């Protein structure tokens with residue numbers, strides 16, 4: 001999926017500095033959409049029954065710049081459930097509330113090397129969830145959200161994620177009911193976490209809040225605004241509202257860089273060079289600190305649960321827009337010459 005050959009010949013901007021001008025970004029986003037609309041690899045998720053009904057052909061892309069520039073292509077306004085991508089934003093809210101050290105102590109920041117829903121990973125680590133992007137760590141993180149009751153915690157999450165998106169996000173009741181009826185494994189995580197002293201209160205109630213956060217309805221456009229808020233040091237570039245602190249953004253992006261794409265997180269960082277989080281409904285958002293965010297949505301997933309088209313399109317955009325955090329010079333072609341700017345191609 002992450003074959004760098006896919007972007008061979010794509011001229012690369014430098015990662016430092018600003019994005020190309022608005023018109024150029026717009027052109028590159030349209031090109032990315034066109035390039036991958038005929039890709040048909042992967043399979044739509046079906047372990048949450050309702051997700052299997054998604055139209056596999058849907059494909060949306062969005063780029064939001066920290067300066068407020070907006071770029072949408074294809075089905076960027078199609079609504080789907082945020083799923084695991086919620087983990088990144090709920091984690092940011094938890095650090096904002098409890099601080100760097102406490103959340104690190106309870107949830108951890110290291111990769112498990114195992115699937116996002118692995119019970120073995122929790123057992124191998126003496127009940128420590130290891131990081132907030134696997135289900136055990138995400139449920140422990142949801143348990144840290146302030147609120148005297150699960151309903152208050154839910155409102156805190158819904159309103160917090162809405163502030164990231166710059167509009168009120170709503171629960172998709174159909175997705176919520178479908179997952180709530182089938183989430184035995186997540187409920188097992190709740191019990192295990194409680195037995196290891198990593199979750200206070202009623203574990204089923206915490207898992208229910210987690211299930212609701214995963215069923216929040218978003219679009220690729222929303223995800224790009226949410227990601228751009230992290231890229232902008234916690235200020236939503238569309239509404240101007242400060243949602244979390246700069247330090248919280250830095251902590252969140254560091255964890256997401258190493259854990260955001262399930263067991264493919266290392267491959268992703270190596271090839272694309274950006275922190276990103278994906279979800280099983282087909283969304284992915286990648287964040288370029290100080291520049292903006294790129295979001296993709298398309299329901300067909302690879303074996304690890306990452307949208308195939310979104311990965312390819314974001315890979316292309318990372319290169320063409322110069323977003324790779326580790327690139328300090330523009331790409332050179334086989335002769336050693338600097339790649340021609342896209343305009344000259």
Ligand code: GLU
Pocket residue numbers: 082083084085116117135179186211214278279280281305
């Ligand atoms: N709600 C899903 C779960 O808990 C999220 C999974 C995902 O997007 O990776 O299994």
